[in-house]
Amino acid sequence: MRSLRRAAEISQSDVASGVGVGDSTVAGWELGSSIPDQEKLPALARVLGHQLDDLFPRVGPPDLKDLRCDAGLYRKETAAIIGTKSDGPVAGAESGVRRLRDRYIPALADAYGVTPEELKQAQERSFAKDQDREQDHDEAAAVEEVPRTLAAKITLILERSYPAGAPGAEEIAEAVNAHAGASVTTAEEIEDLRSGKKEDAAPVVLEGLAEFFRVSRLYFEPADAVPLQVYEGLRLMWDVKEGKVGRVRARGLGAEGLPAGVLSILNDLAAELERAERDANR
Template sequence: MPARRFDRERVRAVRRAADVSQADVASALGSADSTVAGWESGATTPDQEKLPALAEVLNRPLDDLFPRDGLPDLTDLRCDAGLYRYETRTVIGTKSDGPVAGAEQGVRRLKDRYVPLLAAAYGVTEDELRRAQDRSFGEAGEDAADAEKVPETLAEKITLLLERSYPGRTAPADREIADSVNAYAGSQVTSAEGIEALRTGADDGPLPVVLEGLARFFDVSRLYFEPNDAVARQVYEGLRLMQAAKQGKVGRVRARGMGVDGLPADVLALLNDLAGELDKKAGPGIDSE
């Protein structure tokens, strides 16, 4: 969405009318006197994250002093809360601000557990935050067009994460990623050379524990790294079992007999819960063998 409009002449007029000096503004915002002078002269403009504090020190409503056209997206909500993106990692309890950066850029949506934390930090409801997220994905211009090109290979998926999750900062090196994956596995399962091979496409068949470690490092779902056809197969199998449960043929979905390509444990747990609900409504069924 368009950023809030900063009118240097109006800011100067409001400041003078309030009998607030540039030094007072600088002190309240933790900036240098010369920085505030630069804003009012037109040499520079303040970060959007600074505008809430600037409106407060001038005792004017944010929307009145710095109006914005249209409804806010995720970036707007964060800036209106006076938070820089790097500060959100503390809010959601992650090592990096990658999850927030990805959502703001329309690359991947926030995990459900992050929504209430960010909503509270931004001073909005969870519904308002979700609607802002929808706008980040639906009105992100060229970034949204790029995001529609869904990566297919493992190398493309890793590259997308590295390119989009660290804007304005240096992406982690192969060694850093490898060390994190090995720490997750509790043993030496990969190396910097191994990560490079995955990233460049030289290797597209890593151990499952490596993919799990990558998912943990980038804070994405393990399914993100699965081939598209494998994900589709898991969804189909889940739907088939759910249909059987709905028809009263299955009382408890079990992993027995599904093989290495069966459903992940978390999906099975969800299906078991749903099957249990069906049991309550339709009476006991027949355990699958």
């Protein structure tokens, strides 16, 4: 900004006057201590003698907020444009919560300098961005939540599943031994597994832990094995949802695919969904 302003022999006061802000605000922009509102960019580009898209290039087509800001309008100003008491309808559409009513579209399109069809397309991009944000948030939360080590998995269950008081290592060891029908572990080993001092356990111990905590045995599988199972399950259920699957097969994945028991359950699910759909269409 400073280079362009000086090249055009324009003072900070001239820029401030043209954009409608104070001199100190322009100084802050040039120093990098603050940035202009997106709504100010069109006026700033005009004052500096450049096209908006050249001075502030955008990646991808505009969404609803982009169109409004390109017109130099703050959201609160849109209430008068569409004839409502507040800017709620525009706020909802920009955030991907609720689409604009048809009667608002011509007036907004005219104010934004675009066609009604262009405005509708921008609205769909706003909704797509909101879905992407939700997905990113969910994925980030999942990454934070999924425990990777055996100690973390045990700790997570103890912390989340027993609000009235978690069982002790001795109680867990007794339950695992009872499940195995033999002495396969001790309270000391359970405590070592929970603390991370011991990083793995015999399969029979893991089976007993899964039985005691009432979770799938897959929960205690190595981290790289679980995502594959989850991925295949999600892919299969998506196909069912899309109506692409009748009876489900292992798709030639062999040992790397879903376990036979899981496939059997999902087969039954797919068949049940087919029956329900046929009944609904009768």
